[in-house]
Amino acid sequence: MASASRALITGGAKGIGAAVCRQLARDGMIVAFCDRDAPSGRILADEIGANFAPIDVTDDQAVASWLEAAGPFDVLVNNAGVDQHAFFTDTNRADWRRLLAVNLEATFSFTHGVLPHMQKRGYGRIVNIASEAGRLGSKGGAVYAAAKAGVLGFTRSIARENARFGVTANAVLPGPICTPMVEKAIEEFGEKVRMDLENLTLLRRLGTPEEVAAVVGFLASPAASFVTGEAIGVSGGMGCGAA
Ligand SMILES: NC(=O)c1ccc[n+]([C@@H]2O[C@H](COP(=O)([O-])OP(=O)(O)OC[C@H]3O[C@@H](n4cnc5c(N)ncnc54)[C@H](O)[C@@H]3O)[C@@H](O)[C@H]2O)c1
Numbered sequence: 001m002a003s004a005s006r007a008l009i010t011g012g013a014k015g016i017g018a019a020v021c022r023q024l025a026r027d028g029m030i031v032a033f034c035d036r037d038a039p040s041g042r043i044l045a046d047e048i049g050a051n052f053a054p055i056d057v058t059d060d061q062a063v064a065s066w067l068e069a070a071g072p073f074d075v076l077v078n079n080a081g082v083d084q085h086a087f088f089t090d091t092n093r094a095d096w097r098r099l100l101a102v103n104l105e106a107t108f109s110f111t112h113g114v115l116p117h118m119q120k121r122g123y124g125r126i127v128n129i130a131s132e133a134g135r136l137g138s139k140g141g142a143v144y145a146a147a148k149a150g151v152l153g154f155t156r157s158i159a160r161e162n163a164r165f166g167v168t169a170n171a172v173l174p175g176p177i178c179t180p181m182v183e184k185a186i187e188e189f190g191e192k193v194r195m196d197l198e199n200l201t202l203l204r205r206l207g208t209p210e211e212v213a214a215v216v217g218f219l220a221s222p223a224a225s226f227v228t229g230e231a232i233g234v235s236g237g238m239g240c241g242a243a
Pocket of ligand 1: 011012017036058083181
């Protein structure tokens with residue numbers, strides 16, 4: 001790959017997505033990202049010199065127009081995600097639709113948008129941010145976990161269909177990472193949540209967005225040429241089972 005890769009990150013304004021944007025920019029990629037949080041997105045875009053679009057990843061028309069205007073892309077990181085803390089019996093169809101739309105269907109639409117160029121070029125890196133919840137389940141996050149399990153099946157299928165084009169697809173499975181998503185849960189349910197989350201890991205701490213971004217950076221790079229269809233935990237050992 002002689003020229004710099006052009007990378008697209010969804011939900012890049014904060015948390016893990018912002019760390020991924022910074023990592024890929026540091027790695028010399030040309031970075032574009034979208035997020036529904038316009039003020040935070042604009043600040044980060046100025047900081048790293050990225051193309052930023054203030055769009056919702058579930059708005060198919062806005063996504064298609066932006067991909068058309070800002071693309072093509074050699075690297076896609078499907079990161080945008082939302083969770084919900086409630087027992088399944090306390091949720092309703094509107095909750096399920098929202099969780100599936102952001103966590104799963106947006107991954108479909110962005111992947112669908114970028115793949116034709118990657119196939120034509122014979123090179124591409126797709127990294128989907130799933131979750132350990134997708135392979136272990138989550139008490140109080142059944143639909144979120146189902147959506148993330150869907151992301152794993154989708155990733156492996158895209159890896160199978162696109163290996164012949166030189167396009168790899170891998171999933172990164174964060175455990176509890178200190179981001180606005182987790183801080184919100186701690187604020188809502190108290191400090192005990194932090195301890196409970198730390199105790200899910202063998203390392204007995206929350207991870208940082210930068211620790212996730214480092215793994216994404218590798219998978220998004222030309223160096224990861226023989227890694228595809230993988231689900232890689234960045235979860236302090238949470239994937240091993242009971243800590
Ligand atoms: N933080 C964790 O502990 C953890 C654990 C496992 C998986 N994950 C996954 O990692 C990814 C990033 O999570 P995070 O912790 O950084 O979350 P976060 O809430 O801190 O940041 C998510 C970003 O995505 C944006 N976003 C959300 N919905 C959007 C939409 N509909 N359209 C556009 N932008 C949208 C938000 O504005 C925000 O900037 C998510 O897919 C999440 O499910 C996080």
